[in-house]
Amino acid sequence: MDVTQWTGRHACWLQNAFEDTQDEFAARLGVSVRSVASWHSNPDMVPQMETRRILNTAYEKAGDAVRRRFIHYARSHAQQLQAQALRVAIAVVRRGGDVLLVCRQDGDDIAWQFPAGIVKPGGSAPKVAVRETLDETGVHCMVREHLGERLHPRTRAMCDYFICDYVHGEAVNGDSSENVAVAWAPIAELERYIPTDRIYPPILNALEATV
Incomplete structure (x- = not known):
């Protein structure tokens, strides 16, 4: 991996890759501890040309283990940025002892999941959850509770x-381009549709309270 532009963030990744303290990293580079501290406090800053040359030299002379750690930090940051750019609202709609599911087909894979939609920047996640449920299934629902958020592991x-209450409407496949089927699944038999280890734990807790 070539570093085309050093910032304070990149410099901190290199420090972590070397597993140095701020004092040790400053000594390694031949810069002041204040410079290293400024990279931590202002990760978007761009160091002076001479400092960038020093960082380039330190990276080029680093061993494979240090380079691998640096690349790991860079990739993790890229994944975090991607996750921040893509936010999804998921509706867990209850009706008595049932929960609403849609069946999606992705290539040769078919999988059941809860209705969901992408939240555009500045958009309202609760509104997206309700709107996408209606568009995908024909079911009107109302958000009862925000269960939390997570970076989806897959x-x-x-x-x-969001846990949502059923209001009215028949469950129909409103988006045949993405969904194969729509169904009310018995909460007590949810694992027949979705492996429990793939379900966000607060969802299970909320649904079990209604069974």
């Missing part, structure tokens, strides 16, 4: 989860 999207 899609790497930031997901907002």
Whole structure:
């Protein structure tokens, strides 16, 4: 990996890759401790040309283990930025002892999941959850509670989860381009549709309280 532009953030990744303290990293580079501290406090700053040359030299002379750690930090940051850019609202709609599911087809894979929609920048996640449920299934619902958010372990999207109450409407497949089917699944048999280890734990807790 070549570093095309050093910032304070990149310099901190290199310090962490060397596993140095701020004092040790300053000594390694031959710069002041104040400079290293400024990279931590202002990660978007761009160091002076001479300092960038020093950082380039330190990276080029680093061993493979240091380079691997630096690349790991860079990739993790890129994933975090991607997750921040992609936010998804997920509606867990209850009706008595049932929960609303949609069946999506992705290539050869078919999987059941809760209705969901992408939240555009500045958009309202609760409104997206309600609107996408209606568009996908024909079911009107109302948000009761925000269950929390997490970085999805598979899609790497930031997901907002909402428990919703059924209001009215028949469950129909309103988006045949994405969904194969729509169904009310018995909460007590949810694991037949979605493996429990793939379900956000607060969802299970909320649904179990209604069974």
